[in-house]
Amino acid sequence: MSAPHRTGMVWVVWGLVAALAVLHQDLWYWADTTLILGCLPAGLFYHAAFSLACGIVWALAVRFAWPTHIEEWADEFEPPSKGGSGS
Amino acid sequence: MILAQSPPAASLTPLVVIGVYLALLLFLGVFSTRFFRGTSNDYFVASRSIGPFMLLMSVFGTTMTAFALVGSTAKSFDLGIGVYGLMASWSGLVHAAVFFLIGIRLWAVGKRYGYITQIQYFRDRFESRALGYLLFPILVLLVMPYLLVGLLGAGSFITGVSRGMFPEAFAATNGSIPPWLTGLVICAVVLFYVFFGGVRSTAWANTFQTIVFMIMGVVAFIMISNALGGAKAASQAVLEHAPTRAAREGMIGKAQFLTYMFIPLSVGMFPHLFQHWLTARSAKSFRLTVIAHPICIMIVWLPCILIGIWAAAMVASGDLRAPSNSNAVLGLMVNRYVDSNLLTGLLGAGVLAAIMSSLDSQFVCIGSMFTNDIVIPLAGRDRFTDRQKLWLGRGFVIAVVAVTYTVSIYNPAHVFDLGVWCFTGFAALFPLVFAAIYWRRTTRAGAIACVVTTVVAWSLFFADAMIFTERGYLGQKDPGTDEYLVQGVMAVTFIVAASIIALVGVSLMTRPPSQATMDKFFDPRGD
DSSP: OOHHHHHHHHHHHHHHHHHHHHHTOOGGGTTOOOEETTTEEHHHHHHHHHHHHHHHHHHHHHHHSOOTTHHHHHHSSOOOOOOOOOO | OOOOOOOOOOOSHHHHHHHHHHHHHHHHHHHHGGGOOSSHHHHHHGGGOBOHHHHHHHHHHHHOSTIIIIIHHHHHHHHOTHHIIIIIIHHHHHHHHHIIIIIHHHHHHHHHHTOOSHHHHHHHHTTOHHHHHHHHHHHHHHHHHHHHHHHHHHHHHHHHHTTTSOTTTTGGGTTOOOHHHHHHHHHHHHHHHHHHHHHHHHHHHHHHHHHHHHHHHHHHHHHHHHHTTOHHHHHHHHHHHOGGGGSOTTTSOHHHHHHGGGGGGGGGGOHHHHHHHHTBSSGGGHHHHHHHHHHHHHHHHHHHHHHHHHHHHHHHHTSSOOOSSGGGHHHHHHHHHOOOHHHHHHHHHHHHHHHHHHHHHHHHHHHHHIIIIIIHHHHOTTSSOHHHHHHHHHHHHHHHHHHHHHHHHTOOSOHHHHHHHHHHHHHHTHHHHHHHHHOTTOOHHHHHHHHHHHHHHHHHHHHHHHHSSSBOSSOEEOTTTOOEEETTEEHHHHHHHHHHHHHHHHHHHSOOOOHHHHHHHSOTTOO
């Protein structure tokens, strides 16, 4: 994937995360007691779907906004022996 | 002549099943030591060898506790479906964001420089030993209510499930196993396997326990739903007998619903989660955790919320006796509607699994922090042998657990509310870790100001809520939700704001960290 395309997708991903944060405040189902699928109150159904949407958006984040250099950075330095014992 | 007869004692099968489960855990703890590599690195961070699935299970299991199963059912029994939006769906978004933005970075810095605890990182990042000594008691004191949440949740649940099993031995609790006994057994089992195998044992146990409680949660849901005539009939009963539980109107305020978003930020500062992050084999191991965490939350929370509102309907219709304490709702529902002693036992094991999968991580991390952040810096690396350091850490864990256990006997507060105050404290420290990673200009003084401001602000709000229980000087208990609110807003909002202002303001007024520190902690490629 070209760098500009990747950068564009990163913005899309963070835009989707921001959109989810806004969509969380579902005032439109605040007093709605309609049962969706016969058993899920509308507000609960909406938020269950919201959880699924979060999974999808984070999958996009992993695909397009992953910090690619981080593993290399973590490995390129040999730490001195640190820590001790305990617990 | 009519002889007075006491009712027959309930079957002990559920307790036997729970006992077998606890024995299995002990075995797993011992078995995991076969893979122990004999190094402190293995004891504390499992030699950074944990793969994607175990990382997901251990991180998810650690974040789900009594709060998720017992607390969510209790809270939805009281407040209805809005509880899902308050905690579960916010957590799906925010937790995953924290894993992505904070967890991966801390894993990298931990691997690069060999860190084991959060405080080691903050000490180096802010070039300050004092910050470490300041943070240690705060983190331990904030973990303690979290431990308390686990013990209280386990006690409440087992009390509900074991009702009538021991009419003579525990007459004072209507034949139920008293919470003090449950707490004692839980602490002993968890301490045993944690002391045996460290973080590796914890990760194994968490994976096993998370699978158990996820499966058992779904099984409980299906069994209870069937007993109530199916999910449709049960939810229809909610509309007939407890319609307020099917919506948020009149149950939860809009500003409260919005500002709950700050609470899940707490995972960024959980010291026990930091230690789990460090166990990851590679950054890629986080991918599954980031994606699947919101979905796992849904799998656990959705059934619990439904069971809670169904319980409200059953109580309103007179089919279920009203619990004296909402925390016993899940246990009562299982006891009343799951017509199988074996399954009741398995479900009990599932709830305890959720609770213990958090307790173990907290125990191991408290010991690690005491050894690495207090004993070694104060006494020097060579003052004690490895074995002595090990026992010093264990001694500290036992002391903390003993204090927490003693407090739990007095059943101090509603499990869910206690957890919220604990999470509020951790969430208010979130700006510290975020700035440490992303803002080079954050200074030592700014970090200390952030921590001190958090302590002062948190203490003010907490005291206001605890001392003036109905109406304080700063906020008041909301009559609908029973939640302490400030002008309808969660107190965490103000504490986080104060923490950010102190951190940014003081950092800008003081000298930036040295170039060497910036070079050490910031990747010049800036990915």
